[in-house]
Amino acid sequence: MRIFSWKKVVDEREEMEMMRVEHYMFWFVFWALLISILVQVLVMKADFYQVAGEWAVFMLMAVGTVIGELKGGHFDYTSRPGWKSYLVYSVVAAISVMGLTLFRGIIGGYYHHSSDAVLAVVITGIFAGVITGICLAGAGTFVKHRRKKLEEEFEEED
C-alpha cells in the first residue's frame, strides 16, 4: 500500500483557490522582507552581513519572478511595455530612493549642510531613476520580442 503519492488530488477550483492564497502570501512576504531589510539597514544600522541571508532570499524571489514573467512574455498587471510605463516606474523608483537616501543621511548624521543633502539625494535619485529606466526598457523590449515569438509559435497554419 502506498502511503504517499505526488499525484495531484485537488480539482481545478481548489488548485486556483490555493494558488490565489499562495499568490497573496508571496507578495506579502516579498514586501515584508524588503521592509525588514530596509529597517535593519537604515534604522538599526545593521551591517550587510547581518542581513545577507534575508537579502539572498529576497533577491532569489525577485530574480526568479522576473525570469519567470519574462519567459512567459508578461510585463505588468496594469501597464504595457512602453516609454510611458518606463518613465512612471523610473520616477517612482527615483523618488523612493531619494526618500531613503535622505532618511539614511539624516539618521546617520551624514549631512553637515543642506547642500550636502540636496547633492546626495539628487545624485542617487537620478542614478536610481536612470538604472530603473534602463532595466525596464530592456525588460520591455525582451517582453515584446518574446510575445512576438510566442505568437509565431502558435500561429494558425493556412
Place this chain on the structure above:
Amino acid sequence: MRNLKCEEEWRLKNLKLKSARAGMDLSQAELAELVGVTRQTIGMIEAGKFNPSLRLCLDICRALHKTLDDIFWEEEQDENI
C-alpha cells in the same frame, strides 16, 4: 437597488446545470464523482461562484448527456446585467 442585486445573483446562478443534474436524478456528489471534482466545486458552479474551465465544462456536459449550449450558454442580455 437591493432587488437589482438579487436579480443579478439569481441570473448568475447556473440553473440549467442544476435542472439537468436533477433531470438525470444525480446529486451534486454523484456528478462530482463522475467528472472528478469535489462536491463543493459543483455547488459553486451551480451557485455562479466559480467559472469552470472549458475542459471541466465539457466533462460536465458529457456526464449529463448535454451540449455546452444546453448548460453554459447565456443570452447576451443576461451577460450584460
